[in-house]
Amino acid sequence: MRLNKRDMKIPKQMRKYCPSCHKHTTQKVMIEKVKPRPKTKKGALKWGIRHYAKISAGYTPSPRPIVRDKAKTSRRANIKYQCTVCKKMYFKQNPVRQKKLEQV
Numbered sequence: 460m461r462l463n464k465r466d467m468k469i470p471k472q473m474r475k476y477c478p479s480c481h482k483h484t485t486q487k488v489m490i491e492k493v494k495p496r497p498k499t500k501k502g503a504l505k506w507g508i509r510h511y512a513k514i515s516a517g518y519t520p521s522p523r524p525i526v527r528d529k530a531k532t533s534r535r536a537n538i539k540y541q542c543t544v545c546k547k548m549y550f551k552q553n554p555v556r557q558k559k560l561e562q563v
């Protein structure tokens with residue numbers, strides 16, 4: 460199955476060139492989800508976070524600019540491929556900007 464460049468729907472499996480097998484193999488397609496920053500106790504003890512909390516405490520505003528309305532509405536999705544033969548994973552190089560991505 461060939462993929463259209465601007466297609467928002469991607470298949471769960473597809474035949475693609477595997478860089479480690481040096482030939483076309485069936486590969487699993489996965490969309491990597493962007494995880495938010497972990498708010499663990501260990502991270503809260505770091506100097507930078509303590510310093511930031513000290514500055515922005517009280518009436519003083521945040522020293523870093525708050526991005527309220529972003530210019531870009533789309534983002535590059537991290538598409539991961541896993542070869543079913545050698546089980547190696549690799550990311551798609553330079554993915555296209557998309558608003559929505561679906562797996563069919």
Ligand SMILES: [Zn+2]
Pocket residue numbers: 477478479480484542543544545546547
């Ligand atoms: Zn492979």
